[in-house]
Amino acid sequence: MSKWVRVHTADNPPEAVFIRGLLEAEGIPVQLKSMELWTAAVEIYFAEGARPSVWVPRNAVAEAERVLAQRDRSGSGRGWTCGCGEQLEAQFTTCWRCGQGRPEHG
Ligand SMILES: [Zn+2]
Structure with missing residues (x-):
């Protein structure tokens, strides 16, 4: 039975899903935690201050960190602010x- 290790804490649900997609594309199993809060209500998620996190098996941590580092490097530049005020x-x-x-x- 594998130990799961948190490799990333996301700012919002789509980010966690995005990270999961990156890792799964590399063949790494991924678990997301705190998802149930988001599906219940985004407002609750913010109110509780719970942040979604991305977990991988311990033996895949190095690979996951490599993937995340590449993502940070390719960086795609700055975030942006929506007309509604949300920071993305x-x-x-x-x-x-x-x-x-x-x-x-x-
Ligand atoms: Zn918006």
């Missing part, structure tokens, strides 16, 4: 709160 990271092209697309900018 660069990898998101759509606001997870209100659904607006990322504005074009020069």
Whole structure:
């Protein structure tokens, strides 16, 4: 039975799902924790201050950290602020709160 280790704490649900996608693409098993709060109500998730976290088996931690480091390096630049006021990271092209697309900018 494998030990699970937290490799990332996300700022919001889509980020955790994004990270999971990156890791699963490398063949790494992934568990997300605190997801049940988000599906219940995003407002509760914020009120509780619980942050979603991404976990992988202990024997995959090094690989997961390599994948995450690559993601940080390719960095895709700065985050952005939606018209609704939500702060989003660069990898998101759509606001997870209100659904607006990322504005074009020069
Ligand atoms: Zn928005």
